[in-house]
Amino acid sequence: MDEKTKSEELIQGLMQELRRGTLMISVLSQLKKPQYGYSLVTVLADRGVDIDAGTLYPLLRRLEKQGLLASQWDTDEARPRKYYLLSELGKDVYDRLCTEWKKMTNIMEGLIDGSGEE
Amino acid sequence: MAAVKNDAELIDRYVYAVTSRLPAGQRADIERELHGLIEDMREERSQGREDHATLTVEVLTELGHPGKLAAQYRETKRYLIGPELFDRYWVVLKVVGILSLIGVTIAFGIQLILDQSSTEQLIVNFIGSLFEVGVYTVAWVTIVFAIMEYTGVKAADIGRKKKGAWHPSELPSIPDNGARIRISGSIVSMMFYIFFFVIFVYSNLFGVFLHVGSSAYTYIPFWNQDIVHQFFPFFYGLLALFILREAIKLFIGQWTTKLALYTLAADAAIFIIYVFLLADQSIWNPSFMNDLLASGAVTRNVTASTDSYTTVSRIWDIIQERALLIIALVMVIENASNFYRATKSHVSTKERVAG
Known part of the structure; x- marks a missing residue:
């Protein structure tokens, strides 16, 4: 294996870990209005976040179980769909996560831009 | 594999393959959800296309192996002995394994001296006992540690009086x-x-x-x-x-x-x-x-x-x-x-x- 493919592989693995951490915030950010699973996949994809349905659907269930999301089946349409929406707890947690996230990006920017400085 | 009659059957098979791997309580809901998802994906991909025949296969391929999807749905940990206990498990398994090996070998030595049976027969017995004792050793040590894992014994807490934050005075x-x-x-x-x-x-x-x-x-x-x-x-x-x-x-x-x-x-x-x-x-x-x-x-x-x-x-x-x-x-x-x-x-x- 040459150096290039090795670094490619490493970067892929590390990126996957980074993305995993941001996925939850991405999902919460789009659920101020009710969405069903697949509409969320499309909305996120439009905004540049690629997420498999196979990852998103279980994640939505987990977030619901943690009390961050509320869900409801809509059976009026031809195809029954489960709609998810931020709960009160979810809103609060999301707002605070955003603050934390901004803090973190500030720190990271400081680190990255300041790298190499004495 | 039995021949697939139509798309609907293929989808049913896929959904069943996922939900059958999940706890009974979640099955109905996830089944419904997956059907919806697959329909949505099919619908999205059918736009501006003629060849609907391969559509379902494409969608299901994208969703991936049903076992993998089911694993993502299961939130509970799927291991007997987690990383926290594994080091200790390994040490205990080795010590117990060596002791069992010594025990079986001693027994073999004694039989060689005292038993009237043929040496070949004794060696066969010896190999049999080695295998048997090995299986028992691994089984029992694993069972004990799996119970520890299940009941939430933490390796760092073993032998500690107080739970919670560690303090150097505990040394x-x-x-x-x-x-x-x-x-x-x-x-x-x-x-x-x-x-x-x-x-x-x-x-x-x-x-x-x-x-x-x-x-x-x-x-x-x-x-x-x-x-x-x-x-x-x-x-x-x-x-x-x-x-x-x-x-x-x-x-x-x-x-x-x-x-x-x-x-x-x-x-x-x-x-x-x-x-x-x-x-x-x-x-x-x-x-x-x-x-x-x-x-x-x-x-x-x-x-x-x-x-x-x-x-x-x-x-x-x-x-x-x-x-x-x-x-x-x-x-x-x-x-x-x-x-x-x-x-x-x-x-x-x-x-x-x-x-």
Whole structure:
């Protein structure tokens, strides 16, 4: 294996870990209005976040179980769909996560831009 | 695989393959959800396309192996022994494995010397026992650790009085020579327990070997062979307790009041088993004295006031009647000395802190 493919592989693995951490915030950010699973996949994809349905659907269930999301089946349409929406707890947690996230990006920017400085 | 009639059947198969791997409580909901998802994906991909035939296959391929999808739905951990306990599990498995190997090998050695069967047969048996003991070892150690994992025992909390944040004051004192428990000592003790167990119980070689005159060796067991076999579970329990006692000693590493108490508790349990084994004296070989007489090792002289038969017979009776008492005495002395060693280590630790 040459150096290039090795670094490619490493970067892929590390990126996957980074993305995993941001996925939850991405999902919460789009659920101020009710969405069903697949509409969320499309909305996120439009905004540049690629997420498999196979990852998103279980994640939505987990977030619901943690009390961050509320869900409801809509059976009026031809195809029954489960709609998810931020709960009160979810809103609060999301707002605070955003603050934390901004803090973190500030720190990271400081680190990255300041790298190499004495 | 049976032929697929249509897309609907293929989708049903896929959804079933996922939900059948999930807890029953979640199945109905996820089944509904997956059907919706697959329809949505099909719909999105069908726009501006003619070849609808491969659509379902494409969508299902994108969703991936049903086992993988199901795994993402399951939030509970799917391992028997997690990373926190695994190191300890590995160490215990190795120690127990080596001890079992030694036990089986000792048994094999004894059989080579004493058993009349052919060497080939014994080697076959040996390999069989190695396999059997190996399976038991792995199974039991794994079961114990899986239970620890399941009940949430944390490796870092084992042996800690207080749960919660760790503080340097919890560091155990460096043991003094007298109070320190040597790993080698404990391992040797464990090996001896296994050795005695194999010889005295498993091979039933607890007795006297006599060589009178020119005759071949005569072996007279101390124990009633049939009864010993019935008591096997008790002996296994005894061996387990002995090894557990050594394991606790190894674990704590030095004589402390806590260890002395644990040892006392283990000894109490051991003594209870002894009571079961020895209380009604049926475990002793009833024909021991007759066999001894028959072998010519002791002689009976009806006219004399004492003869070798009467003397040995009296000793034999005393052993049978007083075995429990003797064991109890030894245990009391041993435990008293354990507590003494514990206080000694305690005092010296205090001295060190003061000084």
